[in-house]
Amino acid sequence: MTTPAAFTGALRRLPGHLLPALMIGLCAFAVFGPLGNLLLWAFAEKWFFPARYPTEYGFDFWHRVFRPRAGAWDSLFASVWIALSTVLLSMVLAVPAGYALARLALPLRSVIMLLFLLPQAFPSLPIFVNIARMFYGMGLNGTYFGVVLVHSLPGLVYAVWIATAAFAAVDRSMEEAARNLGAGPLWTFRDITLPQAFPGLVAASIFVFLDSIDEFTGTFFVGTPDISTLPILMFNASMGGNYQIAAITALILLIPSVGFMLVIERFLKADVLSRIGR
Amino acid sequence: MTLSRTAAPKAPGPFRALLPGLMLVAPALLAIGFLYVLPLVRSVVFAFVDAEGGFTTAHLRVAAELYGRDVLFTIFVALSSLALIAVLSIAIAGYLTLGATPWAVAALRWLYRWPLFIPFIVAGQTARSFLARNGLFNSLLIDSGLMDPAMAQSLLDWRGLVLTFAWKQVPFVTLLLAGAMASVDRSTIEAARNMGAGRLRCLIQILLPQVRGTLLVGLILSLVTIMSVLSVPMMLIAGNPTMMTAMMAHRVTYYGDYPVANALGLFSYILTALAAFAYLRMTMAQRRESER
Numbered sequence: 183m184t185t186p187a188a189f190t191g192a193l194r195r196l197p198g199h200l201l202p203a204l205m206i207g208l209c210a211f212a213v214f215g216p217l218g219n220l221l222l223w224a225f226a227e228k229w230f231f232p233a234r235y236p237t238e239y240g241f242d243f244w245h246r247v248f249r250p251r252a253g254a255w256d257s258l259f260a261s262v263w264i265a266l267s268t269v270l271l272s273m274v275l276a277v278p279a280g281y282a283l284a285r286l287a288l289p290l291r292s293v294i295m296l297l298f299l300l301p302q303a304f305p306s307l308p309i310f311v312n313i314a315r316m317f318y319g320m321g322l323n324g325t326y327f328g329v330v331l332v333h334s335l336p337g338l339v340y341a342v343w344i345a346t347a348a349f350a351a352v353d354r355s356m357e358e359a360a361r362n363l364g365a366g367p368l369w370t371f372r373d374i375t376l377p378q379a380f381p382g383l384v385a386a387s388i389f390v391f392l393d394s395i396d397e398f399t400g401t402f403f404v405g406t407p408d409i410s411t412l413p414i415l416m417f418n419a420s421m422g423g424n425y426q427i428a429a430i431t432a433l434i435l436l437i438p439s440v441g442f443m444l445v446i447e448r449f450l451k452a453d454v455l456s457r458i459g460r
Numbered sequence: 461m462t463l464s465r466t467a468a469p470k471a472p473g474p475f476r477a478l479l480p481g482l483m484l485v486a487p488a489l490l491a492i493g494f495l496y497v498l499p500l501v502r503s504v505v506f507a508f509v510d511a512e513g514g515f516t517t518a519h520l521r522v523a524a525e526l527y528g529r530d531v532l533f534t535i536f537v538a539l540s541s542l543a544l545i546a547v548l549s550i551a552i553a554g555y556l557t558l559g560a561t562p563w564a565v566a567a568l569r570w571l572y573r574w575p576l577f578i579p580f581i582v583a584g585q586t587a588r589s590f591l592a593r594n595g596l597f598n599s600l601l602i603d604s605g606l607m608d609p610a611m612a613q614s615l616l617d618w619r620g621l622v623l624t625f626a627w628k629q630v631p632f633v634t635l636l637l638a639g640a641m642a643s644v645d646r647s648t649i650e651a652a653r654n655m656g657a658g659r660l661r662c663l664i665q666i667l668l669p670q671v672r673g674t675l676l677v678g679l680i681l682s683l684v685t686i687m688s689v690l691s692v693p694m695m696l697i698a699g700n701p702t703m704m705t706a707m708m709a710h711r712v713t714y715y716g717d718y719p720v721a722n723a724l725g726l727f728s729y730i731l732t733a734l735a736a737f738a739y740l741r742m743t744m745a746q747r748r749e750s751e752r
Contacts, residue, residue: 206564216587
């Protein structure tokens with residue numbers, strides 16, 4: 183049983199909780215309202231204009247999207263295949279570069295770092311347009327290799343930044359101890375340096391993978407109409423008025439993004455994060 | 461350290477010492493040269509070159525004439541988005557730092573990050589359905605009795621663009637701001653609170669001046685994003701005027717007209733460069749002031 187004093191105390195505190203509750207509610211509406219609309223469209227069988235909500239729900243469009251010979255599977259495989267190739271290419275280039283930038287003597291190091299920063303500092307659309315023009319002359323437009331190359335531009339930038347930070351965070355005293363005990367430089371790198379930098383490199387790969395899976399603009403200029411990734415499929419469905427198919431494709435696109443981001447904090451440690459861009 | 465040490469002892473010449481690093485960084489540099497520097501140079505050069513290879517400003521004039529309204533529209537949408545992003549992220553980051561209701565702070569911290577992880581193309585599609593006339597935005601307002609059904613209208617114009625850009629970028633700027641605010645010395649805030657200053661006053665007069673640099677960096681990066689995203693304006697806006705990105709794509713895909721597209725691209729470089737310049741001047745002035 184509550185005493186009158188405690189009751190009036192709780193009553194007095196209530197307005198203090200009311201305002202935050204209202205604010206959180208508004209935020210939740212702003213964040214999840216649009217996503218809720220996406221879910222409605224994904225399961226709406228019939229939804230025509232005057233109706234404020236779908237008049238019929240069902241899985242009809244899911245069957246249509248995942249029919250064996252529908253384009254969705256092709257686009258899904260193309261997206262994953264391109265993203266994995268982009269990760270491979272970006273990391274092969276970024277790991278040695280990141281090691282050199284973090285640990286070795288380099289002339290004009292700050293200029294090189296700036297060069298890897300510029301692509302994020304200016305609008306990228308004219309770059310993609312001109313890459314498409316160049317690739318057209320080289321026969322790379324409409325090829326998987328061309329799309330992987332264009333995805334590697336943002337990929338490489340992220341990968342070099344994070345790899346540099348990851349190598350800079352490696353404890354040098356352990357390397358020196360290994361060298362003093364007689365380990366060669368390559369052994370030291372493989373057994374001491376690489377394992378310590380590994381979580382950061384995994385985080386970089388995840389970033390590059392996600393960026394490639396979601397990439398639209400570069401694919402739009404270099405890949406279409408021959409190559410259809412999931413974002414291109416979604417865009418075409420949406421512009422064609424197929425909101426159900428667009429919504430289902432969008433939900434598929436959300437799985438890797440949200441899934442990976444829920445685990446990314448495990449790989450990207452604070453000591454690496456604080457060194458990015460240095 | 462390990463590699464340079466093996467190269468250094470025999471030949472201490474300065475070039476030999478730099479060689480391993482240069483060799484390791486060269487492939488990535490070549491790639492960025494081919495995929496970024498070359499297209500960048502071409503985008504600027506071809507805005508000024510005519511069919512015979514001579515210098516011309518005709519493309520710039522055509523671009524200004526045909527797309528002047530779109531350029532103004534782009535500036536308007538970008539500035540409105542940045543204003544909304546600034547206000548919302550200051551409010552959210554401020555509440556995360558100063559908020560007195562623990563459960564609300566925790567809930568907000570969990571909530572605000574979501575759009576950060578959602579790709580622009582998906583954000584475009586959600587906005588396209590959410591803000592439409594029969595979208596959930598209107599429906600929920602009508603159901604809750606806050607709006608008359610006859611008042612329902614589509615928000616798929618400049619308002620939709622501003623809301624979508626803000627939806628995507630507020631979490632990003634908030635993340636930066638909240639990080640910067642967390643590292644501000646708490647004792648000045650405690651002192652101000654003890655003297656009777658309200659939380660809002662602490663936010664505006666104590667916290668905000670100390671994180672202004674972070675806020676500006678976040679806003680400039682957001683501006684670059686707004687000027688780069690193609691999918692959102694293409695999905696939200698049908699017809700004119702629209703964002704410069706959509707017009708550049710239109711010029712290339714329908715007319716194969718790269719010079720005018722490049723001239724438009726040049727305008728977008730200049731707009732972001734102006735913002736970056738304003739930021740640099742501001743930080744320089746601040747530094748000079750603090751040195752005095």
